[in-house]
Amino acid sequence: MGSIDLPQTQTVALVRDLGGAVEFKTDYPVPTPGRNEVLAKVLYTGVCQSDLHTKSGTAAGPDGNPITKIKLPHIGGHEGIGRIISLGPDITHGNGLKVGGLVGIRFSSRICRRCEFCLAGTEQYCVQSTNHLHHEDGSFQEYIALDADYLTVLPGDVDPVVMGPVLCAGLTTYKAVLNANVKPGQWVVVVGAGGGLGHLAVQYARAQGALVIGVDTGPGKGDFVLGIGAQEFIDFAKEDPIKRVQEITGLGAHAAVVTAGNAKAFAHACEMLRVGGSLSCVGIPPGRPCLETPICTIVIKGLRITGNLVGSLKECMEAVDLVRRGVVKPVIKVRQFRELPQVYEEMEKGDIAGRVVLQIAQ
Template sequence: MGTKLPCTGSHEGSGTVVAVGSSVKNFQAGDRVMAGIIYHPCGTCGDCRGPETFTQYCTNAAYCGVKDADGYFAEYARIDSRWAAKLPDKVSFETAAPLSCAGCTVYKGVLLAGLKKGEWLALVGSGGGLGHLGVQFAKALGLNVVGVDARGEGLDLTRKGGADLVVDARKGDEAVVKEVKKVTNGEGVAATVNISDAKTAAATSCAITRMHGTVVQVAQPDNVTIPFQELIFRDIRLRGSLICSAQEANDMLQLVAKHNISVNVNAFKGLGEMEKLIELAESGKMKGKGIVIMDQSQIDTEGNGVV
């Protein structure tokens, strides 16, 4: 993404405010916050102006840990108050950090599906770092959920998240479609969120979605490949999604607190364990999200019931 070095990595963070700028009115020292990836949005482009349900991201902004702004692998980090969110008392730092991007991203995908309570939503890649959150968000919003994954670890997390139907993608598209149609009156789900970057994942997402249904593409492979029959003969509506707005992030945190939504975290203490985190992430065996704890004392304070 054009990252210029040196740049402190990590675009997902949470912590305690130690100081605020003179223009900041909505936060004060001592606030527990989820830090956003966006830094210094322009405030004038279409996405900055809104409306909330339409915004994607400011193309003129810097991005913490990614482009033109340092991230959260640090003892202190500078964040933009317009893209930060206060943490409800019930939401821990360890839960909040992965929510700041992974959570915001899949939450937006679920919202864009545009479904009502009781309708069927599928998530392809349901057992990954984003997917296992998406399953829980969808259930909390009253949806029936199909989880599709191709890893044993991912299928386990999908079940843990409460999916109504869990399907192993390794069985092949024909078998996956058959299982999905069994629980959806032979039609397929009303909408699918694709979080898998596997070459066939987008096609699978369309195949399990009913005619005139919606597929929200969240995964970012080099190319998204879909058979023309899905788009033309079955009128599948495809749309892309990246991240939710600041207000939607606050709404997400309230949902997390209300429904006790959990993030399956793999915690490492300090930057000295970064290599272990990378090895786990690249092994394909990680369950959920990896985090680095920069200040153990804040975690200990939460554990003692002090927030």
């Protein structure tokens, strides 16, 4: 165990019932790291749309129905950056874990390491996995116990303020770009390019050498999207984005990454693609809308369609490294832990540009 005296209680943002309010509790127990665990002090955490969905009881499972097996009371947060302050009783020197090291608190919390998906390096789909969104308390608390064997160990020189959103929003968009299989010089359309996910998708696509067309609307969005490296910007409220993409690319885009939570945007993106193009689905529209693209279009154009749910730990480290080296720059706004209820309200109204990061440790 570490030698510092740990507090017994901590402040957490608790949700007692799905659909209920966020309540700050100041006497919640600080977890004791068990076998194969470390205890981390949470420094910063991003706030993801899926935290809001889980709290509200509107998170959809693979069958499209709401997820009902959510741990209650629930503590959200799965884009956290923490510092190890204590090691579990069986963790010894020599395994690379040390007090003071930076770690990530991600969506995936524990995996089995033996199932087909774990063995294939796609452990985010592990059949026995648990996550910090539905099964375990997440980063909206001051202290967290983490599985040492599946720990996201971060390099010591990363900026903990900006790195949180990379662990979910960044990883998901990085994976979406990888799944689009783009080559240098090919055209990638990012729909929702000015948003929290979209602005990262633009930069990860640029990092792969792609030429990016950002699609979004609203004041200042064009300058913002062009400023982070997109070659072109289309304001879909002012011009027909499908026609414009065809004009820019000739035959259509090679890939589209759709981060918008609007079903129509996915069908429109298919129309922007050239023969053999790929659609990477990232956004999850509310309810259970279907992709409206006719099957004949998908068949005749030979389109490839992928769903993107975060990525593996290895892919996470690649996404982190691109930020560490300054190739990708997350745009974030730092708020205080206690502002989480207001942040949720603003997210519901769609008032948030970029990504909010809460400062947890004082």
